[in-house]
Amino acid sequence: MRFLVAQSDPSLGAFLIRGLEADGHEVILAGDGETAVDTFLRETPDLTILDLNLPRRDGADVLSFLRSVTEDAPILILTARSELETRVKCLDMGADDFMPKPFSLLELRARCRALLRRRRDINLLMRQGDLELNRVERTVSRAGVQVALTNKEFALLEYLMLHRGRAVSRSTLLEQVWNMQGMSSTNIVDVYVNYLRRKLDGESDVSLIRTIRGEGYAIGITHSI
Structure with missing residues (x-):
């Protein structure tokens, strides 16, 4: 928030x-x-x-x-x-x-x-499939099971959920989540996406966070690479 x-x-x-x-x-x-x-x-x-x-x-x-x-x-x-x-x-x-x-x-x-x-804001509790993210309590669960995230992992997931259905570029995530600009050489976004995938996906063969060719990462888009 x-x-x-x-x-x-x-x-x-x-x-x-x-x-x-x-x-x-x-x-x-x-x-x-x-x-x-x-x-x-x-x-x-x-x-x-x-x-x-x-x-x-x-x-x-x-x-x-x-x-x-x-x-x-x-x-x-x-x-x-x-x-x-x-x-x-x-x-x-x-x-x-x-x-x-x-x-x-x-x-x-x-x-x-x-x-x-008390805010009348649907974005305070966000859901995508069996994933639930509470922006007030800063909790995440999948299929009813709590998932422990670090502050930065939560911030990354929160930003992707706020823009679910759309691909978000690495540069945008660097700027909005890490407050970093002009750092195209860093792979920190990819590293943290992998952290989230390991915690959220479990044994599933299909990742909740999709890689969209030439665009970045997305939640709520069905095609990926």
Whole structure:
């Protein structure tokens, strides 16, 4: 899942990135309100963690703008302003949750999971045949049997599932899953596809992840090489 963290304190921003990335999420940091708005419109994050004390554009104004754009994207307010009036105002403006500072990272992560579970989004639980991928709980099962994946294996499978029925090129996977560009000489995509095949396919002669000649890899396409 892609998270946007709007936080002007670089140290706290780095702390949040480390904590949320440990759950396998992609985290984008915006250090001011204007950047937060631009990033939200460009990246369409699955969840936004928003501070109210932002330079260039106040967090309350950012909240109001984001809610004018979409009603569904979860927004969690994380702020040092703990007054009841501020909390009520933010919730009335459309915030989905409110956490005052100081805060527990463990609780923040749990609240993020709860917000994601409440989303009316069919892509939070994805299925292809007997494969099931839960983007909130970050679990994968095939034929009802849990499959343990590393964070990077999960991210690769998640991206292929989000684009199931279409071939995804190696260069796109390098950019979207590994944040690598211009690295055509690396075989890391092929290596991780093989890891997934060993874990997902078992003794089956037919692989869930297909190789499409001249195009890349795909799930949900019947022809392969």
